[in-house]
Amino acid sequence: MQRNIAIEVSNLGKKYRIGGPVSRYTTLRESLVDTFAAPIRRLRSGKETAENTIWALRGVSFQVPEGQVLGVIGRNGAGKSTLLKILSRVTDPTEGYARIRGRVGSLLEVGTGFHPELTGRENIQLNGAILGMPRRQIESKFDEIVEFSGVEKFIDTPVKRYSSGMYLRLAFAVAAHMEPDILVVDEVLAVGDAEFQRKCLGKMSDVAKAGRTVLFVSHSMSSILRLTEETLVLENGRVAMQATTPEAVDYYLSSGFSQTGERFWFENEIPTASYPFYPRALRVMNPGGNVSDTVRSTEPVTLELEYDLAEPIQGLRLGIYLMTTHGETVFTAFDTDSPDLYEKFATREAGHYLSRAVLPADLLNEGRYVIGVNASVFRVKRYFQDEAALAFNVDASGAPGTQWSEVRQGTIRPRLEWEIEQRAGELAQI
């Protein structure tokens, strides 16, 4: 039997108007003058020009058959959120159309409409109604929701007394039980502890197994690879590729990098939510301290992240993820992994920073690698993430075994301490 099309998107586009460049007031006189000039300027700015509009999404077309789990990946600002907003009817497209078969529920809205003064019980009812669940459905699922959230004891306490983890668990529990025909998941997996994340992923695959359509937006290539078969890659508001997930991830992780070994973030690439963290640059350097796109496997490699903090952050940690272009994670490391630095930088003051890590020599096999960066406070907040910030090549010349011109399997290429011992005397029994 041919499967129905759950989502059909055709030539979808969304244009946003952005303000012109805003300059800071320097003097009282200027700000006074501006006070009077502003209303006039605001009236004049009513006109749409090429400079004050951007297309967050343009010419996007794709189809999702019923029951498919489709992954959506793309850099910050590629249009992922805009696409989800259109599909969940929050905002309207500027051109094109989307035909959606069934009710869309999204995990974009975890905790939306929660009121701090209301108790957990009351918020479940309210949130259920906001998510469009009929009251009978909320009532019949109430116990299940409470159990899933794990906050039974505090169900009659105002949620303003909840810890952020409890709050999130309760919010997710409601959203996870709404049983939409099409589920849209965006990045919820980034918050909460490991056990909770497992629950979330479990719920999502349950939904998929039940034959419902899922649109899964994530920055985690490993989750995308594990949970989806097909993936859409967005680039600058356009569909760069729709292909099987391994192919799409490979394309995404290996494309669009400059050949310099250095990455700069421009203001428009930094989401507002990352405040007060501002990434500035990421560099790959050889032992000579030179920025390089290609490093040698036999030499130590320095990774350097440059960033600004506009305000002090307590418990901030900067993470580096190293991935292969197939999306396998090689390792994850944080700049405050060592107890010394963890103590010393318990609170990072506002200022300009460099976090530097040295990868030992004889670590990586030849090939292309992708560095992802992330700034977060454990279990509290993720400020910034760019899962494909920079790519670099590793050259294996001089590495163990290069006398044979074959491709070595494996991600790492350590220099092992081999010993070959010849025993004098008889042969072992044959």
Next chain:
Amino acid sequence: MTESTVTTHPEPNKIAPAVVVLHPTKGRVALNLRDLWYYRELIYFLTWRDIKVRYKQTILGAGWAILQPLINMIVLSIIFGNLANLSTEGFPRPIFTFSALLPWGLFAKALSDTGRSMLANRNMITKIYFPRLIIPLSSVLGGLIDFAIALLVLLGMMVYYGIMPTTAIWALPLFLLLAVATALGVGLWLSALNVKYRDVGYILPFLTQFWLLVTPVAYSSSEIPEKFQFLYALNPMAGVVEGFRWALLGSATAPGELMGVSILVALILLVSGLYYFRYMETTFADTI
């Protein structure tokens, strides 16, 4: 500039889910009231939430619902009674003023609540779909509880002063409906405008004050010269207040044909408000 609508095609087959097409369209907007009906439980829950949290963390709690109109009554009675000495058509001044403050309180509260409502629920608007009309609507409905409490106070006062409600009391719900319609009409305009122009927040106190002065709360509309009566009736709240006094106290001035003008103006406000709100609705999530 693009306006967009959402068309819903319910499938003939009951098991198959409805197909929704999202696309931009140009031209007239549909009110789509059926969607509102589908989300009727949300109207109930949001109203309930507003009522539930309104007097949280206050010492007097729901006592404020009684105190607010009482204090208003005392202030207005002193100023307009003792200083200006305006006529009350023979009723005790507290009763005369309080009966008008009932619908006026509902109206003024609706104005300030709806004006703020969209911003207060910004989080929901930018994240989920639901008919946006629900937000100002539930703000207006939330005021009905305060109204009911104040009505009980008025009935108590009438017993104290020995005033019996007349048979005209049957008309009270109709005047209440007129008050709600007017409040909703103005509220829709204010809430939609406030999404784009935050100036509304600054204009609102003056608007409320001005509106109070052109409504016969502290004085009787019989003070208005004959030639201005028609102009005066353009304010639907004038009709509402006169209607309340007539229905509750049996005041001499039964609502006449000028009432028709009030009803007409209220309807125009409501319908135009609905259309303006729907027209602006598609851009709410982007501009708020």
